[in-house]
Amino acid sequence: MEKHNAASDLRLTVRELSNVYEELSLLYKLSGLFSTLNVNEICENLVNEAINTVGVKTAAVLFLNEETQALYTKAHRGDWDEDRIVDGGIEVIADVLENSKPIAFCKLENVEHQDSLHGLQSVLLCPLAGKGKTLGLMILADKSSENEFYSNDVKLLKVITTQAAMAIENAFLYQEIEDLLLGTIKSFVKALETTTQWTAGHTERVTMYAQGIAAEMGLDEKKMERLRICSLLHDIGKIAVPRDILNKKGQLDSEEWKEIKKHPALGVTILSGLKSFDDILDGIKYHHEYWDGTKGLFGLRGEDIPLMARILAVADAFDAMTSDRPYRSRKKIGETLNEIVGLADRQFDPTVVEAFQKWINRQHPAFLL
Template sequence: MASPEGDLALTVKELSNVYEELTLLYRMSEVFSFLSIDEICLRMAEEAVNSIGVEMSAVLIADEGNQNLHTKAFRGCWDDKRVFPRDEGVIWKAIDSKKPSAFCALAETEHQAYFPGLTSLMVCPILGKARVMGALVVSGKGSGEEFLSSDSKLLMAITSQAGLAIENALLYKELESLLVGAIKALVKALEASSCWTAGHTERVTEYALAIGRTLGVNADLLERLKISALLHDIGKIATPKEILNKNDALDEEEWREIKRHPLLGAEILVELQQFEDIILSIKYHHEHWDGRNGLFKLKHGEIPLMARILSVADAFDAMTSDRPYRSMMTRDDAVSEIVSCSGTQFDPAVVDAFLIWIKGSGPTPQHQVS
């Protein structure tokens, strides 16, 4: 007959396990929400090793057709080139049943040949709300210990949070793809209205992203910069076509109209509340670093970083492209002009990053200028 002390000890242990699981759930939900899919998978593999003390963990993600599993991240000894096609094997069974499977003595089961070299195995499905994400595979508990129910609970806590985070990240990517597609359609409509702007947006986007990477900006800001670059001239939709397509030099009044396009672009996009930083980057991308020129007379840090990057990328493409009132500059001349305007028109740090890029890889071949 169990003693009160023994019952109490068992209750305390159960409470400790529940607390550990809840703590892990909270920590994972906080961490995963800020990570990319690759980072989520890597963190999942690391947490599996750390939380239950296994020698190997591997995160397998299903392809779009949900017919094959590919390794996305792993820790320990694992064949990351192996592909697991849909079959009756233990991994797909765990996924289809939506339940974990554990084998403490793998050599004594029918699955030994399926996982040569592994002595034990636990498979936990990674599931989103509406789709299968993949599976977490672990093996080799320390000192030959058996897998416990608390182990499967902890791993399922990890995979449940990771599955939702991966699903959300995939949905975000799909929405982002739709958004970028819509933006590109708008840009094509803009560039179709002027024979002088074809390809400009694509090139400015390439240059801006290259400068951003050289500056070391994070992946999230790079995505925002990409959208900013794609939309930076959207205000020209409201510019009269006769000005955009004029074959002679623009007069003073026409220049004033052209210079309004950053403000017009911001006004066009104002309803996109989630794009506030992007709208400000578009609005201020022709401001000068020293504040002496530009529509709003902002200077230095008052100008958003993305706008400062766009300013250099936009100017470089404009100088190395033909215009109705002048011929294109050579690349060297355009670079010299940007250097000469560092500290006045352009942010010196952005110019330094531009020079590192241009002297290294530079524009892609189809965008090279003479």
């Protein structure tokens, strides 16, 4: 009898230790999966990890809109349809959100208001509980091997969602701080532009052209967003250029041009040390380089020039040429476009020029009148 009890105790201890080991291994793995500050990536990783760890066919992450209290799908895999969720109105989901505790069901026909989850089997709902508030919830359904969820499934999902919620909150906080920082810097740029009629609106237009080029070239959402920020800040270094040079009504002499040409490097100096902008510094620094390497400030050529900088070079030149300056009138858009096309493979990356030409031609007649 004692031997039987000892064996039983040993099996229980081994099982408990195995569960602890599995949980610790999962925590270690999650530390890498959720290290990004991109909310979309965190949610995609959360869905994939939940499917692999718990063993389900369907998973979705839903966020809660604080103002409307409506739920919306942020990421999903499997047989999922957002219309199955009636804006957080079904009783079971409301219960999860209110009490911030997971709930599992094996037979949905026993769940009141189950129409919103029609077609899903063996459902497990787990809140995304942040610090002091619930961010949303995760729904797992259709277990791959069995028809019901066990306590260890719930425990593992709680581990995953807890880590994910912390990462999501950190990402939100990071985004708020970055937006505040970017807004502050943009206000300085705006103040700089308002000191002279010649550069008013330049930053916004360059950003629009650069985004058009990037879209035409098929850059992904993340790269387009970083390019947008780079475009908004590409002339930040002009804050350190003497105002009398920026506002001079006549042609600049050689010494004044030397001062103007310092602005890319000055921009890097201003933004260096701000981790949020590390990946855009080269775009700012090299946006006046020539494709063929014959001119420019740093002697780079061809694809040694970062893509951000190559895109900005075209966008910046186009806006400068189609804007009035104290020493010349603006050029017509069609004339400017022809000139830029003629400079492809010399001053500008021909691939970027081709993308810009296609994009701007589609804007007709808004741009080509």
